[in-house]
Amino acid sequence: MASGCNFKKKTSWNVTLRKEDKIPYGSYIAYNSLPYYFPSARIEAVSNAFRYENIDGKMVYHDDSAAMVVLNGLSFYATDNEVDNLIHFAREGNELFLICSTLDSKLAERLGCEKDDGESDEEMPLSPFNPGKKNIAALKMMGDTNKTYGMNGRSLQGFFVLPQEDTSHSNTSEITGADTAVDYIERNPVVVNSDESDDATKPDILSRGPKGPNLIRYRIGRGHITLLGTPLALSNYFLLQKDNRIYADQIWHSFPANISTIYWNDYFKRRIQPASFWALFDHPATSAALYIALITLLLYVLFEGKRRQAIIPIVPKLQNSSVSFVETVGRLYYNKGNHRNLAEKMVQHYLEWVRTHYYLNTNQVNEIFIQQLTIKSGLPEMVVREMIRLVHEVRIDNVAIDEAYLYHLHNTIQQFYKNND
Template structure:
């Protein structure tokens, strides 16, 4: 890279420092417009110098859609596809197939991710392992340091030390017949591949497992040499830079048409077992609940005694009609009926003998019983009764039964 490029980076650093008034955001965004430490603002804006090309296309649509609308197999030296993100979840399986077809025609792809899709790894025949995939906190990521190496003879004696957010993410297996190891990372004293070139058809795909080294933070800490050396493997032709900003309009529809929920479950071992266990559990539930169960015995509530309510209703009618004589007669009849059933006395002759027996059995004073019985005899003889007569009789009968 020319010295003027370093001056540009210095100017960018100054701009970032002057415009950064808020607290620094240390989240790993990998966004091309993000000037925070772990955005890719500098790399994207200096891509022409890093890649030694004058044509950088910033994709405003999904790579599948872009190739669908702009690319044909007759195109030659169409370009280099570059994607530097945490993951590429917006590229569906059909999108991967389309990208691999693009590479197979003689183009290149540089993909640097923390997490690669299972489908991409299956198609390119490689596997990865991230020892720090459960580390998410900024404070914990800050402690992760690492040393990187490039295998090319021109860079072989150089050690590239990175002081934070370096996840121990490396390539475990790959097809040696079509893969070349271009770079390694040191983990527990052992150098393990983290940068490989996979030949695919007439082209090649470059896989890098540590996208963090291409962010603003390291380009401003004199680590731009590593980035420049890594990108030196790409051809100096058109660059398709993928910000991973949109889902595909076409591949999503195709995925939706050609896949089902069960196919998604069967693609993952744990979800497959979940489906099997759920199905077996449902069968067992149906088997043990197929026997006829006893019907629920209904609750039969006892009949309610509505005598009091009925009596109150009837008495209210009589009161409204001012038929006091009728109520007096009914009160007397009620009293005598109670005496017959409770004390077993004959009430046909209300004489002195009856009064003495009633006083003895009920425990009331003889004088009070005399007054009550005499009042009953007197009221029976009347043709009409007043409200006062009714109230006095009611009070005497009530006092009698309270004893």
């Protein structure tokens, strides 16, 4: 008998903010609700590896409409060129909606604000030390401050720190009274920033958290840069809580209605560039240390990197001591006048030398021996034949051996010795 069990899939409470994730802290609802708010817009998902310096004219320029780039994640970093491109994108009449917990310092400096995470971390799970109750009524839209939005969940505490100025002359504005965010934007149309050297005017505050504004909007040229400092405010879990859809409605409806294309990039945690050796040069401290190390290594290679080795003395070529010995003995016999005995000793030593150096059998000194010795020694055949003739004469004792004969025998033998050196 077969029986079946239904296993309930465990809910993942990880923060991903991915558009395809239906888990509590994914962004499936926010992404798939875009056609409801922008029915005429084309929605295109951009790879999380997309480099914003690659924003081209097709994304920037539109005849009678605008484009919107939605950057959804936690930690946002960008290069100088990417910051320039994003600001240029907005200046040309488009909308940049950046959702982040950590804001790149270069972009924050250009806009004139700071991002504070509110001493909380979106990735910190709920616990007795982090119960999440402080997020139940954390957010207020400036159009209706009596209405609060939130959830019994992870952090909605992030906010932006804006410059403190005289409020009577400040361009920083808030939505007050009976206005909604939509009403405020409709009555305050986009204006062109005539001084393009200033990246932004002072921002409009659209929403506040417990410690400060969490949703602000800068007018950049003919467009806007909107910053949301509480990324989980557009998560699935937040939007499924009672009345929180109204909060999302006011955010999306605050954007211009003429948006024709929406580029969605759920970068999550974006680094300046893929991890590589060259990424170290983007930080002044590490780049300076690397340059010093490279210069030091180069100097070492140039001046100290040579392989140190003791000088090898020149060893003189070994002399043939046996030949020297024979010559010494020969002088002794010569001085005593025993020329025949000396000639026999010279021939015997020569034949022994031929045996050890040319490996020839000297028992039969015949025509074959002469041919082999000629080849082995490399001397002319005439010299070899003369040497063998002298050997035969000394052996059979048929010639008178005087000083001249010994001199001729010695010179002939020396040709072999010298030729072998």
